[in-house]
Amino acid sequence: MTTQVFKIPDSFKKDVRYTFCPGCDHGVAVRLVAEVLDELGLTQNTICAASIGCSVTIYDFLNIDTIESPHGRAMAVATGVKRAKPDKFVFTYQGDGDFASIGLAESMHAALRGEKISAICINNTTYGMTGGQLGPTTILGQVTTTSPTGRNLEYYGYPIKIAEHIALCDGTAFSARVSLDTVANIKKAKQAIKKAFEVQMKGLGLGFVEILSSCPTNWKMSPDKAHQRVREEMMPVFNLGIYKDVTQS
Amino acid sequence: MSNIVIDKTKCKACYLCIKECPKGLIKVSKDTNSLGNNVVEFADAKNECLGCAMCAQRCPDLAIIEVNKG
Numbered sequence: 030m031t032t033q034v035f036k037i038p039d040s041f042k043k044d045v046r047y048t049f050c051p052g053c054d055h056g057v058a059v060r061l062v063a064e065v066l067d068e069l070g071l072t073q074n075t076i077c078a079a080s081i082g083c084s085v086t087i088y089d090f091l092n093i094d095t096i097e098s099p100h101g102r103a104m105a106v107a108t109g110v111k112r113a114k115p116d117k118f119v120f121t122y123q124g125d126g127d128f129a130s131i132g133l134a135e136s137m138h139a140a141l142r143g144e145k146i147s148a149i150c151i152n153n154t155t156y157g158m159t160g161g162q163l164g165p166t167t168i169l170g171q172v173t174t175t176s177p178t179g180r181n182l183e184y185y186g187y188p189i190k191i192a193e194h195i196a197l198c199d200g201t202a203f204s205a206r207v208s209l210d211t212v213a214n215i216k217k218a219k220q221a222i223k224k225a226f227e228v229q230m231k232g233l234g235l236g237f238v239e240i241l242s243s244c245p246t247n248w249k250m251s252p253d254k255a256h257q258r259v260r261e262e263m264m265p266v267f268n269l270g271i272y273k274d275v276t277q278s
Numbered sequence: 279m280s281n282i283v284i285d286k287t288k289c290k291a292c293y294l295c296i297k298e299c300p301k302g303l304i305k306v307s308k309d310t311n312s313l314g315n316n317v318v319e320f321a322d323a324k325n326e327c328l329g330c331a332m333c334a335q336r337c338p339d340l341a342i343i344e345v346n347k348g
């Protein structure tokens with residue numbers, strides 16, 4: 030007797046091919062979202078507020094309703110959707126530039142208001158779609174197309190630690206930082222996404238997950254080396270962990 | 279008997295799965311797909327596949343569409 034231990038999630042559209050670059054972790058993140066939607070039985074009742082960036086293409090891959098937001102405004106759009114349709118499950122899927130640079134005000138205020146939505150933020154330390162510019166999470170010393178000699182503290186200041194900031198907002202029910210660099214961490218990332226979705230279902234407040242993710246193209250690295258960079262350069266700055274979980278307190 | 283199913287049209291030749299398989303059962307094949315990539319193939323003549331799904335968990339392109347554990 031054989032048992033199927035892996036399949037394409039039902040929330041994933043049939044016969045579509047990702048348009049992400051080879052080796053990009055966005056593909057793993059979107060698959061985990063689809064698996065969690067399946068497992069929580071949410072597929073038919075979900076509205077996603079899509080963002081701007083490589084993350085935007087999520088609407089091409091999932092069997093759910095999606096509404097596009099202007100750059101950075103996914104949390105504001107999700108707020109409107111959830112307030113108009115409180116019975117729907119509403120989440121955002123955003124890049125770090127979208128969530129924490131142009132959209133920082135919308136993101137923080139949604140957390141402070143305790144909106145009953147969920148948010149996934151892909152931290153790849155750069156603006157992926159536009160060609161690898163310096164972003165809010167670019168780490169000190171990191172070379173990007175707009176910091177050719179590396180991120181300089183005097184000039185650009187420090188990178189933002191998103192999961193910690195969101196955890197400090199009183200309206201946040203769950204905030205965690207996870208990574209996709211190894212299969213063990215991929216499994217932990219899925220548990221965090223599930224938790225961030227469940228707190229919304231229980232009406233407890235905002236559920237947030239920051240996912241450390243590779244961008245092999247703009248980092249100019251092989252997919253494998255890019256995962257090594259996540260471990261060696263990103264994790265010491267962006268520590269993995271659960272920063273807030275109201276269900277545990 | 280465990281096995282995996284690869285959708286070669288989706289493979290982008292990142293080859294992350296090759297490193298992940300604990301039994302070394304995934305190899306670069308001579309076949310190319312419509313993207314012009316040398317896709318991977320599953321070569322398990324001795325039925326060594328564990329059905330652990332490490333390859334499918336790692337694949338960023340959902341090109342490993344099934345893992346069956348037997």
Ligand SMILES: Cc1ncc(C[n+]2csc(CCOP(=O)(O)OP(=O)(O)O)c2C)c(N)n1
Nearest residue numbers: 082083084100124125126127155156157158
């Ligand atoms: C108002 C506005 N400003 C700038 C842009 C150009 N733009 C498109 S994507 C992007 C950056 C996205 O970066 P990030 O959110 O980190 O996502 P990634 O592409 O890395 O997934 C920018 C600046 C835009 N589309 N709209």
Ligand code: SF4
Nearest residue numbers: 049050053083157244
């Ligand atoms: S540019 Fe970077 S984030 Fe965007 S699809 Fe390519 S690898 Fe992924």
